[in-house]
Amino acid sequence: MAEFDQELDARGLNCPLPILRAKKALNDLGDGQVLRIMATDPGSVKDFEAFAQQTGNTLLESTESEGEFHFLLRKNG
Amino acid sequence: MADKKLAIIATKGTLDWAYPPFILASTASALGYQTCIFFTFYGLQLIKTKLDLKVSPLGNPGMPMPMGMNKWFPVLGTTIPGMEGMMTTMMKQKIKAKGVASIEELRDLCVEAEVRLVGCQMTIDLFDIKREELMDNIELGGAATFFEFAGDADVTLFI
Numbered sequence: 001m002a003e004f005d006q007e008l009d010a011r012g013l014n015c016p017l018p019i020l021r022a023k024k025a026l027n028d029l030g031d032g033q034v035l036r037i038m039a040t041d042p043g044s045v046k047d048f049e050a051f052a053q054q055t056g057n058t059l060l061e062s063t064e065s066e067g068e069f070h071f072l073l074r075k076n077g
Numbered sequence: 078m079a080d081k082k083l084a085i086i087a088t089k090g091t092l093d094w095a096y097p098p099f100i101l102a103s104t105a106s107a108l109g110y111q112t113c114i115f116f117t118f119y120g121l122q123l124i125k126t127k128l129d130l131k132v133s134p135l136g137n138p139g140m141p142m143p144m145g146m147n148k149w150f151p152v153l154g155t156t157i158p159g160m161e162g163m164m165t166t167m168m169k170q171k172i173k174a175k176g177v178a179s180i181e182e183l184r185d186l187c188v189e190a191e192v193r194l195v196g197c198q199m200t201i202d203l204f205d206i207k208r209e210e211l212m213d214n215i216e217l218g219g220a221a222t223f224f225e226f227a228g229d230a231d232v233t234l235f236i
Contacts, residue, residue, distance in 0.1 A: 014175055016107075017176070017178050019104060020104065
């Protein structure tokens with residue numbers, strides 16, 4: 001398990017809430033810190049890729065296990 | 078890089094059509110866009126302090142009905158009194174069950190993200206809507222106000 005600084009439980013939430021909650025959580029993190037997000041919305045897989053790409057943050061990891069999606073997002077700047 | 082800009086015109090005042098403007102505006106804000114929504118005609122329902130949005134099966138053959146009702150229910154059935162209220166209640170239950178945000182929640186998120194909400198002065202007057210029925214933190218303006226923002230927007234949507 002990779003290291004992270006904060007965790008966000010977005011399970012049970014649907015588009016666009018996981019992204020909006022993640023954005024809020026990132027605001028409280030410092031440069032280079034990592035946010036771990038847990039979600040159940042299958043759409044979040046593509047959405048977190050798109051979010052990272054457009055905001056300049058890095059999606060370090062995107063995994064699925066037993067219907068849950070886990071993401072590691074590193075805040076850049 | 079300067080922020081990108083998203084301009085939306087919201088013209089519809091039903092529970093279902095309240096979603097696109099607020100979902101797109103809140104998400105765009107999270108992506109770093111400056112965002113402005115211009116509410117006109119029935120879209121003004123979306124900036125009332127007290128939201129009372131409904132969804133209607135009437136004239137909407139694309140609306141999925143429970144228990145295959147759209148298959149055996151005659152079109153006239155959708156005009157039965159109480160149908161609108163029933164469909165609205167069912168839609169709200171479904172929204173909650175699927176973890177979809179409520180309109181109130183999405184609207185709060187837009188306000189928090191400093192999305193500019195502009196009410197169309199002309200249609201407010203046309204419909205005799207009182208200022209105090211509308212949210213405090215909105216601006217009022219006209220077509221020129223919209224273009225002041227939308228004139229150099231990267232994305233402009235009419236909903």
